Amino acid sequence: MLKTVQIFFIIILLSSCAVDPEIKPIVTQDEIKEIVPDGWPTPVYNFSNNPLTIDGFTLGRYLFYDPILSSDNTISCGSCHQQFAAFSHAGHDVSHGINGLLGMRNAPAIQNVNWLPAFMHDGGINHIEVMPLGPITNTVEMNETMVNVVAKLSASNKYKQLFTNAFGDNTVTTQRIFKAIAQFMGTMYSYNSKYDKVKAGKDNFTAQEQSGYTIFQQKCASCHQEPLFSDYAYRNNGLAVNLVVNDSGRAHITGNASDRFKFKTPTLRNIEKTAPYMHDGRFTTLDKCLNHYISGIVTSPTLDPQLVSGISLSSQDKSDLIAFLKTLTDTKFLTDSKYSEIK
């Protein structure tokens, strides 16, 4: 009986403490508006069915950084998507889930995702609003069910307040969760790199960067198309198949043998900060990536035709190209406090 009373008091204490005085809009409406930078294509996703609000964005931001979305409350979206690494997982080849479990693939950067026609390296997820279902329910990532997520959030006074702020009442639904996260992820815009400033006539490349840009346009841009630096197509770029994992890539989704070992072309924006590289994080440096294209291409039936002879680059070309790639680093994006974890 005493124990029950104690527990009861603890619950009261906890619940009274749970109303987080820190919950407040930390951004202005101006900071979270929809953006389509000059010269960019029309985004795939816009917010016409998910009106952007400060409170919606803020709820998404809390959810993104909250390990409550994982089965043992240890892993958040932000665990594997770190802002300073353009929301990729710095230094980790593949994703790390609950209980130290390893996934098969490298956690990709999150930036300019409104332009993505499909998500994941194999394009299996077709919409930003259902994207979080993948990692949340994957048994080697967050390993949680949406039934539990809804139950846990519904029991939290903090989230009751956050949902009320965002949606007018404290009912927690999967749709509200996903729309809020889409507001947070969908406004992660990176368009303030030196490259962008040069393009806008507000800065100049160095001679080496300019040389690298010319090489890039000649030898890389057919797949890494500007301004998003991806064509979002699925390609086999000649990586030796890891026989242990034997990840068939796009073929896992389509079931077509012609898609075996194809993966979505990744953007190169903030590439300086998103190591390690490739769908399985096998290359730790940009130099190693370029060496792969120069001399590491493995021939197979689905190898991209453009890579049959590899890409010829002198060591000077490589240095110049890397100098150019570093102009895609967007420090404002990487340090913008509105994307950071709310402590």
Added chain:
Amino acid sequence: MKKVFALLLVAIFFIACKKDAVVPPKELPLPDAIDTSSFIEIDFANIVNGLPLSLQTSTYVSSANDTFSVDMFKYYISNVQLVTASGYTYTEVESYYLIDQSAPNSLSILIKKVPSNHYTSINFTIGVDSIRNVSGSQTGALDPLNDMFWTWNSGYIMAKIEGHSPQSTNVNKDIKFHIGGFSGSNSGVRKVSLTFPNTANVTKNHVPVVQLSADVYKWFAQPNFTNFSTENNITSVSLSSKKIADNYATMFNVVSVVN
């Protein structure tokens, strides 16, 4: 599960209460005073080759003479359309229902805003149309909470059977058929048209009850004969799942229309 129902009910309530003007479908010039306030009730009796389906407790025999039991039987019914003798149609909007044998409340659905008329047949889709498969997060019957949505390859599972069979080659003798795919030649979406034995007469004050049966036996019978020793675990879109969908397209029958 209760929560799911509550959500479903809330969703239905909202849909039913939507204030938008009730515009009768263009294709249906109404003979009488325009009245779109009525309903048709559709009851689903899930069976196996003439026997009532009871989950877990009963065993059945498939067309391949395989013995099996059913632990789970769920399917989507969507875009319900009612047709009159003269060929006019009424198509319900926001018409998505998850029929779940384990949830008795789901076995009876109300088609809403039905114009008064005499209806002679019904059309609907087994599964979820392609648009809702690519439109982001949904609610109600289409909420991913219902465990009918693939997270790694976005799209709804149109229909699902799980159970056991001694003929299964799986370690724990289970059988699992999660049939999905919303586009392409292996799609799991199927259209069904059923003729009523007598007209369903909808008036403002009268809700006819259409009883349909859905026969699990048909999933493995025709046109694609299936036995559980070779086919016991389908959880992705393939020619195998397409064949099962071809089979379940034939699973419905009209038992009765009671006015």
